[in-house]
Amino acid sequence: MYSEKERLRVTLNSIGDAVIATDTRGLITFMNPIAERMTGWRLKDALHQKIEDVMHLKDSDTQQPLLNPLYLALREQRIVAMALNSLLTSRGGHVFYVEDSAAPIRNENGEMIGAIMVFHDVSEAMAMAMKMSHLANHDQLTDLPNRILLQDRLSVACSTARSYGTKAAALLIDIDHFKYLNDSLGHQYGDELICMMARRIRSLIPASYTLARLGGDEFVILMSETRSVEASSQLASTLVEAMHEPFVLDNQKFNVSISIGVSVFPNDAVDAEELMRHADVAMYRAKQEGRNRFCFFSHDLESSLMERHHLETRLRKALINDELFVHYQPKIDLQTNIIIGAEALVRLANDEGELISPAEFIPLAEESGLIIMLGKQVLNKACAEAKRWLEMGHTIPISVNVAAAQFADPDLAGMIKKALLDHNLPAHLLELEITETALMIDAADMQNKLSELISLGIKIAIDDFGTGYSSLAYLKKFNVDVMKIDMSFVKDMLNNKHDYEIVKTIISLGKSMGLVLIAEGVETKEQSHALVELGCFMGQGYLFSRPLSTVDFEAFISQNNVLEV
Numbered sequence: 363m364y365s366e367k368e369r370l371r372v373t374l375n376s377i378g379d380a381v382i383a384t385d386t387r388g389l390i391t392f393m394n395p396i397a398e399r400m401t402g403w404r405l406k407d408a409l410h411q412k413i414e415d416v417m418h419l420k421d422s423d424t425q426q427p428l429l430n431p432l433y434l435a436l437r438e439q440r441i442v443a444m445a446l447n448s449l450l451t452s453r454g455g456h457v458f459y460v461e462d463s464a465a466p467i468r469n470e471n472g473e474m475i476g477a478i479m480v481f482h483d484v485s486e487a488m489a490m491a492m493k494m495s496h497l498a499n500h501d502q503l504t505d506l507p508n509r510i511l512l513q514d515r516l517s518v519a520c521s522t523a524r525s526y527g528t529k530a531a532a533l534l535i536d537i538d539h540f541k542y543l544n545d546s547l548g549h550q551y552g553d554e555l556i557c558m559m560a561r562r563i564r565s566l567i568p569a570s571y572t573l574a575r576l577g578g579d580e581f582v583i584l585m586s587e588t589r590s591v592e593a594s595s596q597l598a599s600t601l602v603e604a605m606h607e608p609f610v611l612d613n614q615k616f617n618v619s620i621s622i623g624v625s626v627f628p629n630d631a632v633d634a635e636e637l638m639r640h641a642d643v644a645m646y647r648a649k650q651e652g653r654n655r656f657c658f659f660s661h662d663l664e665s666s667l668m669e670r671h672h673l674e675t676r677l678r679k680a681l682i683n684d685e686l687f688v689h690y691q692p693k694i695d696l697q698t699n700i701i702i703g704a705e706a707l708v709r710l711a712n713d714e715g716e717l718i719s720p721a722e723f724i725p726l727a728e729e730s731g732l733i734i735m736l737g738k739q740v741l742n743k744a745c746a747e748a749k750r751w752l753e754m755g756h757t758i759p760i761s762v763n764v765a766a767a768q769f770a771d772p773d774l775a776g777m778i779k780k781a782l783l784d785h786n787l788p789a790h791l792l793e794l795e796i797t798e799t800a801l802m803i804d805a806a807d808m809q810n811k812l813s814e815l816i817s818l819g820i821k822i823a824i825d826d827f828g829t830g831y832s833s834l835a836y837l838k839k840f841n842v843d844v845m846k847i848d849m850s851f852v853k854d855m856l857n858n859k860h861d862y863e864i865v866k867t868i869i870s871l872g873k874s875m876g877l878v879l880i881a882e883g884v885e886t887k888e889q890s891h892a893l894v895e896l897g898c899f900m901g902q903g904y905l906f907s908r909p910l911s912t913v914d915f916e917a918f919i920s921q922n923n924v925l926e927v
Contacts, residue, residue: 402453516634519586540579598656622656689909706744789819849883
């Protein structure tokens with residue numbers, strides 16, 4: 363009998379869990395060393411003490427005392443698990459998260475003679491669980507709630523608003539041109555700017571509002587239990603204005619603006635998911651209207667966004683399947699009516715075969731990042747066509763438009779060189795049309811790129827001249843060949859003295875710089891004659907021909923004289 367008790371004592375003293383045994387009244391009869399360490403009581407002091415006096419348990423949430431589960435085990439004569447949120451405070455004031463169970467002890471006759479409590483320290487596990495829970499629900503960079511936690515709070519806010527007849531609003535905030543800032547500053551400073559932005563927004567909203575980061579440069583403010591749409595309008599206005607104060611990074615000031623989309627429940631949405639989707643739609647509208655502003659959601663706006671989505675899907679499909687095609691508008695010598703070149707203009711058809719306006723899909727291609735892929739396809743199609751004309755005996759220079767994003771592409775020169783080689787097209791028959799706005803992004807960098815392009819033997823034209831900076835100081839820096847006068851000035855030059863003077867000035871400027879001048883949008887003989895009188899001898903427009911398909915263009919050149927280069 364003694365040996366069994368000794369074996370049991372040694373076993374209980376050597377295990378990693380704390381063990382306390384009591385009699386049927388809850389008076390302590392045994393404690394192992396782990397229990398002594400965690401309670402702060404020595405066995406000799408704890409003997410015959412009530413277990414609740416030695417083992418102080420309380421609820422971790424309410425901090426209220428808990429009934430020791432050992433008493434339940436004695437009363438109900440069964441194994442009882444301890445509450446998972448139990449805190450044990452030791453005699454010395456140390457606090458442990460603890461868990462485990464209590465069970466009755468019976469003699470050989472089955473009679474209950476006491477109970478035993480077995481427990482262990484789960485503080486580290488609890489701390490890790492809390493940390494993991496926090497990481498799962500918070501953004502690592504800003505420590506703000508992330509998309510997962512925001513979704514939960516959005517659902518609660520919508521349910522509460524539905525129950526109490528109040529409103530909930532979602533404000534989706536996007537930093538304008540952040541990608542450009544991030545690329546130019548470097549990602550370390552970009553992250554710092556995100557954190558500074560988070561702190562500034564947090565300082566402007568009540569503690570009861572949720573500020574979350576969705577990732578990248580997007581934040582969301584959840585206004586719960588608000589009673590008016592005006593409150594969200596006032597907050598959005600405050601936020602836009604507050605961003606006019608520059609941010610200071612590395613002792614440099616950076617001006618940053620934001621675009622905000624606002625959606626209100628239940629006015630705009632039936633649930634949390636729709637509330638966020640409509641805030642995104644409204645934010646896109648704010649971007650479209652010029653940024654640095656806020657917009658509210660409307661159903662008309664959602665409809666236009668769905669159309670945009672369908673158009674982007676169609677454009678992607680056309681690019682993947684090589685379904686884009688190119689039309690060509692002849693360039694004409696205004697004095698002789700001889701064809702001197704052609705401009706390549708990309709075209710896209712919808713699923714029914716109807717043409718989609720370039721004014722719709724070109725800006726979309728630029729916004730969605732598809733413009734580089736689109737530009738490459740147009741370039742190759744145009745070079746292939748110009749080579750085919752050459753083989754037919756027609757030497758027709760071809761001009762291709764280059765968007766700002768394409769011009770900023772470091773691989774542009776390599777792509778053009780490859781296209782010329784692939785199609786065996788003489789370089790002097792290719793002209794790139796670049797807008798003046800694109801040239802002004804970084805004047806020094808543009809100079810280097812233009813020099814690289816010109817070294818290939820191609821020509822460079824400034825497109826839509828007069829609609830951008832139109833600065834002689836800038837133009838002097840760029841070694842270009844051609845200046846195109848924008849059609850908006852040509853259209854009314856004979857009816858509007860102001861437009862006539864602009865055209866006259868552009869022609870004078872171009873001639874003084876030794877540039878070839880081409881007028882766009884020539885629609886009447888009177889316009890053509892006026893341009894010749896002012897010194898512009900080349901043009902294109904509906905007076906001569908609209909953009910033509912390959913077949914129609916070839917028919918056109920067979921019926922008209924072509925200037926041999």
